[in-house]
Amino acid sequence: MLTHLKLDNFKIWRSTGAMRLAPLTLLLGTNSSGKSSLIQSLLLIRQTVKGDDPNLDLNLGNPDANDSVTLGQFSDLLCRHGDVSGSIPANQVGIEFRWNEGADLTMSTLFSARYRKGPSGSAELDYLRLGRDGEGFTVERRKTGIYRLWLADKRKAVGQSADYRPQRSFAFSPEAIASLGKRGSSIESVGPALLHELGKVIYLGPVRRLAQRDYVWSGRMPAHIGDDGAKAVDALIASGVAIEQAKKRNKPKPPEAELFDRTIDWLKAMNLADGLEVRALGRSARYELLIKNNDESSNLKDVGVGVSQVLPVIVAALFAQPGHIVLIEEPESHLHPSAQSELANLFAEVSSERGVQFIIETHSEHLFRRMQTLLARQTVTREDCAMYFVERDGRRASLRPLEVDEVGRIRNWxxxxxxxxxxxxxxxxxxxxxxxxxxxxxxx
CATH class of the missing domain: 1.20.5 (Single alpha-helices involved in coiled-coils or other helix-helix interfaces)
Incomplete structure (x- = not known):
């Protein structure tokens, strides 16, 4: 679970300050205030770490490569507004976050990186601290391509070399590890730990795939649903087909049936549908998803757009495994008010039952009000929920942590x-x- 985020000179943010991330984190505020930038910073590091180019210190994104975010060049990333941050130089961008894998919050791991302008508008790593307190490593750029390395919390540097430049801002080359001898084993697993954590991130953007009349299904449960929710219906088809096959064989429902059944439960709770049905189209690999209402079945394409837009949200929440981190922008898109309220129940229930973290960017008053009610009922604790109001004063963004009392009221409205x-x-x-x-x- 991510527990802390801090940005410096990142897009509209001169500095966010230390931002607590809880199992349920809501980001509220006006348009173009900087809410999405908070999520983009995490996606930026994820696509960098998961990339395949060791020479990219920061993968700013390529639309042709289906990257989650495309942020242009370093000059587009660097904040040029507001007062200069005292944390880092004005010509550098800082991204920092912590995460922990268990209930012990003292055993957290830190990723703290700073970047400067590199060749041809790229971003070049200037500083990186990665690892648990007292463990891991620190590197600092001395001159182009040369980095000084410290192990754990040692004051004396191991030395400086071109080999000590971390690849993709997180891991060392096999040659660098080998050159450190026995000391290399102490940092060899630090980078992969970050890769593992960011591999738990599920992102669903604000613009989701519109409904299709039918879908070509591979015959298997997809590994992910996609940033635009394109594979959400594939996951439902896989789950629905598994249920039908179990019925034909007179066997109990398999575990993958849960996704289909619980999606129906939440559609009912949101008063959007009475049920779902998967129908094969002949002997082809094409299937259609039918929405049941008042004893009638309609193709997903023929019902309100709100259903097709919320299905990826529901599936993303239910698809997540324990320990996963779900980032969603505008989950309330095209939904009526009472359905928006039910989204808060969905996120709270899945987070509590399965240990899934949600970071939600929203404009929905109804979702927010229901979260207040859940806090008042103590269904959600104040420790498990963090809510922020992002506001913009001219060209400067600021972050206001909302102070919630014991009955869900906001003290600093x-x-x-x-x-x-x-x-x-x-x-x-x-x-x-x-x-x-x-x-x-x-x-x-």
Whole structure:
């Protein structure tokens, strides 16, 4: 689970300060305030670490390679607004986060990196600290291509060499490990630990794949659902087919049936559907997904767009395994208010039951209000929930941690958080009084 995030000179953020990440983290705020940048920083490191080019210190993204984020060049990444951060030089970008794999929060691992402008607009690693406190390694750029290396928390450096430049900002080459002899074994597993943690990240973007009339299914459960949820229906088809095959063989439902059944449960809770059905189209590999309502079945393509947009959200939550980290932007897209409220129940239930972390960027007042209710009921504890309001003052972004009391109320409520509801009520009352006066005048 990610427990801490800090950005310096990253896009609109001059500095976020240390940001606590909880099992349930909500990011709220106005458009273009910097909410998405918080998620993008994590995706940026994920695509760098999981890439295959050892010469890329930071993979800023290539749209032709289906990267999760495409951020242009280093100059596009570097913040040029607001006051200069005291943490790092103004010409560098800093990304830092911590994670822990168990319940002991003291056994956390730190990734802290700084980047400067490299050749042809690329990003070049300037500093990296990776590992648990008292373990791992630190490297610092001395000059182009040359890095000084420290092991664990030793004050004396091992030395400096071109071999000590970490590949893809996280791991050393086999030659570098071999050159360290016995000391190499102490850091050999540090980089793969980061790769393993970021491999747990499931990301679902704000623009999700629209419904298709039918789907070509590979015959297996997909390994992932895709950043746009393109494989969410494939996962449901795999689960639904497994149920049908078990019925034909008069056998109990297999474990993969849970995804199909629980998706139906949440669609019912959101008042979006009474059920689902998977139908094979002849003997081909094509299948259609049918939505059941009032004893009628309709193709997914023929029902409201809200259903096709929320299915990847539900599947992403239920698809996640214990320890996974689910990042979702605008899960409420195209949903009616009560369905938006149920999303809070979905995230809270899956997080509690299966140990899944959710980091949610949302504009939904209804999702937020339900989370307040869950806090008031103590279904969700204040330790397990962190909520932030991201606001923008001119060209400067700032992060406001929302202070929640024991009954879910916000102590530091931002001005016009979800618009001016009280002002709207006053205006409506004023206009109603004026209208009544006009009607009385007409009646003499």
């Amino acid at each position: 931002p001005t016009q958080f979800f618009g001016d509801a009280l002002g709207e009520t006053r205006e409506q009352a004023k206009l109603a009084i004026e209208h009544a006066k006009e009607m009385r005048a007409k009646d003499g």
